[in-house]
Amino acid sequence: MEQDDRKLLDAVAAGHIRSAARLITRVERDDPAMVAMLQALYRMGGRSKVVGVTGPPGAGKSTLISSLVGHWRRHGLKVAVLAVDPSSPFSGGAVLGDRLRMMDHSGDGGVFIRSMASRGHLGGLSRATGDALTVLDAMPWDIVLIETVGVGQNETDIMRHAAVVVLLQTPMGGDDVQAAKAGINEIGDIFVVNKADHKEADRTVQMLAEMIALGQRLHAERIWKPPVVKTQATTGDGVADLAAQIDRCFAANANGMPAALHRARTRMRFRVGEILRDMLDRRMRAEDGQWLEDLLDPVLARESDPYALAQRMLERAGG
Ligand SMILES: Nc1nc2c(ncn2[C@@H]2O[C@H](COP(=O)(O)OP(=O)(O)O)[C@@H](O)[C@H]2O)c(=O)[nH]1
Ligand SMILES: [Mg+2]
Secondary structure (H helix, E strand, O other): OOHHHHHHHHHHHOOOHHHHHHHHHHHHOOOOOHHHHHHHHHHHOOOOEEEEEEEOOOOOHHHHHHHHHHHHHHOOOOEEEEEEOOOOOOHHHHHHHHHHHHOOOHHHOOEEEEEEOOOOOHHHHHHHHHHHHHHHHOOOOOEEEEEEEOOOHHHHHHHOOOOEEEEEEOOOOHHHHHHHHHHHOOOOOEEEEOOOOOOOHHHHHHHHHHHHHHHHHHOOOOOOOOOEEEOEOOOOEOHHHHHHHHHHHHHHHHOOOHHHHHHHHHHHHHHHHHHHHHHHHHHHHOOOHHHHHHHHHHHHOOOOOHHHHHHHHHHHHHO
16 A cells, blocks of 8 residues: 555544545545555444435435434534435535535534445446445544435445435325335335425325334334334424434444344445455456457357356456
């Protein structure tokens, strides 16, 4: 590791925001020298509470996050926010940044906000998000929030980096709730019905609660029962309640529940897989690129096959 990089690590550990921003930019650029840095950063980290906030576009995630940040700042906590919006590479974070500036949190050094851009390769976005979290987690943040749009596999992958996942819904009619039921119980630790000022809000809360109760009956092994919180992000109503539920969820995890350890192991297994796929991908693009090129024609001529080639590639990577 270069001397300058060592200095950067020390600065990040001390909470220097601009150094962290520089490292995250290098993560986004796929700088190979970051691997050694990330190894050191990972070993330094582990104190921040990582909270994921997900939900459909327009549900109010950015508004709610800025309200939550305000709540935590008033309690003296330091908060970092990572906005990951593959659908609009820069706007998600920009909107959030504007909101926070409006609320006057951005100047106080206790808040850091950063948007992650996909730069075209969606597969790597979750890995890059994990790396950015590794940087932030090595700093003295009490809470690190990730905002991402909750549609599609890639976004679900991003939520796997969070220890506690908040799933945002907006008030909806009966049919929409039926449609939303499929699958969402798997990723939410806390359900939020935002835009409580809309008329269907109570009905939506009720239906989500029923859906969760059903899920609990079907899965007796689940100890944590996801609460449903009603918020109005624009006014801050319900935000203190949401913050309390987030605390409760971390406290439950910290009590050494086997389920929490199981989830931490699942997250780490996923992370290792993500890094491994990325390493192989890089090799294919870089040092093994020409080697692979030369072996494609025999496969096309059916003298070999893609499985044999993949196997050889794996053996080569191992050597
Ligand atoms: N009426 C109402 N509007 C809200 C509420 N929360 C957010 N909004 C509005 O919903 C729109 C989308 O909010 P935004 O936070 O950008 O959503 P995101 O795409 O999920 O991040 C904005 O115009 C917000 O002002 C709420 O509680 N009530
Ligand atoms: Mg947003």
